[in-house]
Amino acid sequence: MSQLIKVTRPTKIELIKLRRRLTLASKIQKLIKDRVSILVMEFLQIAGQTVEVKRGLLDDFSALYKALSLAAGYHGYIALEKEFTASEGGLEIAAGLRNIGGVKIPAFELKKTKQALRGYSLIDTSSWLDRTAELSEKCLEAIVELAELQRSMAKLGMEINRTKRIVNALEYLIIPGLQATIKYLNMKFEERDREEKSRLKRVKVLLERK
Amino acid sequence: MSGELPYDRVLREYLTGELRVLNAHLPGKQKSLADLWDEEYPHVLCNDGSVHLFKQKELRYLASLIDSDEQKALMLPILIEVNTGRGEMAVLCPGVVGEKVIQKVLDMPLDVRGERITLYRPQLALVRKRLKTTTQYVFSAQL
Numbered sequence: 001m002s003q004l005i006k007v008t009r010p011t012k013i014e015l016i017k018l019r020r021r022l023t024l025a026s027k028i029q030k031l032i033k034d035r036v037s038i039l040v041m042e043f044l045q046i047a048g049q050t051v052e053v054k055r056g057l058l059d060d061f062s063a064l065y066k067a068l069s070l071a072a073g074y075h076g077y078i079a080l081e082k083e084f085t086a087s088e089g090g091l092e093i094a095a096g097l098r099n100i101g102g103v104k105i106p107a108f109e110l111k112k113t114k115q116a117l118r119g120y121s122l123i124d125t126s127s128w129l130d131r132t133a134e135l136s137e138k139c140l141e142a143i144v145e146l147a148e149l150q151r152s153m154a155k156l157g158m159e160i161n162r163t164k165r166i167v168n169a170l171e172y173l174i175i176p177g178l179q180a181t182i183k184y185l186n187m188k189f190e191e192r193d194r195e196e197k198s199r200l201k202r203v204k205v206l207l208e209r210k
Numbered sequence: 211m212s213g214e215l216p217y218d219r220v221l222r223e224y225l226t227g228e229l230r231v232l233n234a235h236l237p238g239k240q241k242s243l244a245d246l247w248d249e250e251y252p253h254v255l256c257n258d259g260s261v262h263l264f265k266q267k268e269l270r271y272l273a274s275l276i277d278s279d280e281q282k283a284l285m286l287p288i289l290i291e292v293n294t295g296r297g298e299m300a301v302l303c304p305g306v307v308g309e310k311v312i313q314k315v316l317d318m319p320l321d322v323r324g325e326r327i328t329l330y331r332p333q334l335a336l337v338r339k340r341l342k343t344t345t346q347y348v349f350s351a352q353l
Contacts, residue, residue: 031229035349096251098342099234099260100347102232102235109265
């Protein structure tokens with residue numbers, strides 16, 4: 001049940017103020033509802049993408065382990081480790097922000113280093129090692145993308161929760177409360193009018209009797 | 211407003227604050243696709259001081275849709291206006307290049323009124339899916 005807002009005096013001015021307040025509250029509600037719908041749409045899109053990227057990443061990981069096992073079998077662990085140590089390099093990730101309906105979410109992009117060679121000797125190594133390196137680069141890109149998507153999803157989810165609470169407060173508490181108070185005031189004024197009319201009639205009767 | 215009750219003020223300030231938060235990310239200045247193309251880290255500075263980063267992949271996709279002259283005319287990020295109480299959104303893009311881009315992204319004819327392209331929700335979802343960092347929302351409400 002909606003709660004009545006306490007009005008200091010049941011006057012017309014108070015009624016006008018309440019009506020204005022109701023219009024404002026309705027506008028806020030519309031705005032926040034629009035925001036929630038946008039956030040939910042984005043959240044669902046990001047959730048779908050997360051599933052896709054995660055599935056792709058798992059497939060790539062599985063292919064990578066296979067390629068790595070074959071490379072290890074072909075070269076031996078010691079030789080493979082030596083080649084990998086030679087090909088070690090730093091990563092560069094461009095990090096920024098993007099904003100969806102007031103929610104700041106991260107944007108990462110793995111910068112591709114323009115290297116002609118991966119660092120290991122092409123003569124001493126097999127194509128299995130190339131395949132391993134290629135797949136691991138692909139996995140790295142997917143990991144960065146997944147990190148961005150998962151963080152975005154968490155942040156959007158939190159914001160949706162918070163905003164929904166505000167929408168519910170407006171929808172089920174503030175607006176019905178204002179409407180009920182306006183209705184109460186209207187009834188009060190009607191009652192006052194009726195009282196006034198009956199009083200006038202009574203006065204008229206008394207005057208006629210005299 | 212004189213004679214305003216604290217309750218009214220709270221509501222009004224909340225709405226203004228909400229609009230400020232929603233629109234704080236708007237870019238101080240839009241950049242053309244050609245300019246962004248030359249930058250190592252394509253970005254624009256937002257009104258709240260944050261950096262909005264564009265993804266190279268999306269820029270490449272946009273560049274593939276239009277020719278080099280049009281790349282100079284396409285201002286990014288493309289702004290999508292969300293008007294409260296209406297089921298549709300509007301893409302604010304002066305010029306024909308923006309219209310051409312959105313048309314190619316959606317692969318369907320568009321409802322263009324003046325400098326606004328009207329988008330419906332399913333269309334918006336498609337545009338946002340393809341152009342995540344190159345589009346931004348603008349929320350508008352009449353106080």
